[in-house]
Amino acid sequence: MRLVRQRAEPAQTKPRSFPNASPAEKCEVFQADAFDWLEQAAENSIEAVITDPPYGLIEYSPEELRKKAHGVGGVWRIPPSYDGCQRSPLPRFTVLRKSDLDRLREFFDRLASLLLPALVPGAHVFIATNPLVSGLVYEPFIAAGFEKRAEIVRVVHTLRGGDRPKNAHEEFPDVTVMPKSCWEPWGLFRKPCEGRVQDNLRKWRTGGLRRLSADKPFKDLIYSSPARGEERKIAPHPSLKPQSFMRQLARASLPLGEGVILDPFMGSGSTLAAATACGLRSIGIERAPEFFELAKRAIPKLAALQVAAQGSS
Template sequence: MNIQAKQIPLSDFTGDYRTVHIGRSQLVHADAFEWLSQLPPESVDGMVFDPPYGVKEYELDQIEMMLSGGPGIWRLPPSFDGSQRAPLPRFTALNPEERTTLHRFFRDFAVAALPALKPGAHIFMASNSFLSQLVFSAMIDGGFEFRTEIIRLVQTLRGGDRPKLGEEEYPDVCSLPRGGYEPWGLFRKPMPPKMTVRECLRIYGTGGLRRRSDGNPFCDVIDSERTPKREKEIAPHPSLKPQSLLRQLVRAVLPLGKGVVVDPFMGSGSTVAAAEAVGYKCVGVERYDDYFEMATKAVPRLITVKAAAKSSHVVSVEQAAFCV
């Protein structure tokens, strides 16, 4: 495990930005694109993040329609276990221009992130079934290798609706299947030509994924849960992912268990908390004041959350041997 690449001190990740230190990690108040442009080349060992998809659904006119119960891209999901649900955006309502804007955003992000990552470094990026094909292709256009999808098995409450304004006329029809999974894209910065994974591990400490603590491979299907209420109370972010999921992803992204994980769209800091919980260094970057302040308070509490991974649902003896 002799890593020849120089490990960059965390102080090189802060620049002149406001920074809060928590454990081994740092929270940086900055715009992700600007921050990435100032990093030392080949300084980041991996990334885990849930990027912004708010191309349209958070515009003022759309929020006003959502609050008033009017039309637009927002919908009320079906009730579940008797509790009231918040409105969700209709990603399928994006027009061609908005989809082009979304593609450009992720292509530009890929171009900005590539120089900062070490060769062979991996990225885990959250998405959804409506947009994954668009944003994943944008990351490829920006220079990343697409490795696979990580399927998070979770009841998403997306889809399953009867046709809008036709609920009574077509009671036996649903416009989309009810969502039962969340796709995460797994990408890798290309290794130098003809370099093997073994050589990349030796030189950069990257190139592969860390196996599970029981010695079995990291699997591409993760039986998950919706974010527990106790975690939402700590960090009331609209797209908060559970610690039980994030700790598995964060652990896997550093194949040798060494280096720095980055979340360029930190939000409430859940990725930083997951990294701290598994003993990694992490840098979380957030541009919005409210979310940055939320993270400074939420991360120390999320670190202490007891979050055991669920047992995987398997369909064969072979899968059971590797994924349970």
């Protein structure tokens, strides 16, 4: 694996041809702001995006990360321990104010409009979100010119929702304020193809999704437990996504197994590890120095793990 620790320069942002790359050299990481990097990215240079953005926006700001480290105040709450297990802190998206929502929309406007020229025609974008804010993520992608192709339903039991009214639990014992969340939506977008899908596949190697097998298409419902055990030990990032799930997206994203997958918000590098495990090329960008360093250590270890896919329905 080539690990590049510097801000992106125009020449380095070109994720072009690694014709003789061995599997170990198939990923590149940059410590940079994703928007700065994308502003310099070459046109038509990325074949797929798989990303889990900071859609609360503020939770990964230096100030909120400091509050999280001290366990006091801020958007990160420590969920109650149960089953004898202490869970990791979770960001409270329900505290987002109107101004936060406006910032969220601006963030995704900017992301979508920077991604569009950098992607080749027919490139797919898989973007993690949650049911509270997904509309604010999807709308800007459509407005920028992407086609919404599907929503991948990751069936996962989270700690979100299902609570009784705060400080009035006893008064309203039969009320739940929000449904208990049992799934995570991943928006699936595509940059319009040049001509027919078959033409686009020939020219750009993109436009469709790789099938599971000759008789099984890729499906939009995937069962997936949260990342646990060994994966968490290797990559203790608060938003770590499990390899069993990420490898299914990575494989599907490049229909002919050719091209490069970008994760502009790589965190601990679960997308890059999944791509590497599937023998695919990838590029990751992370702004926070501590997560960037974590990703460099974690990617080869996560990629080497044997994980059983839980599969789609």
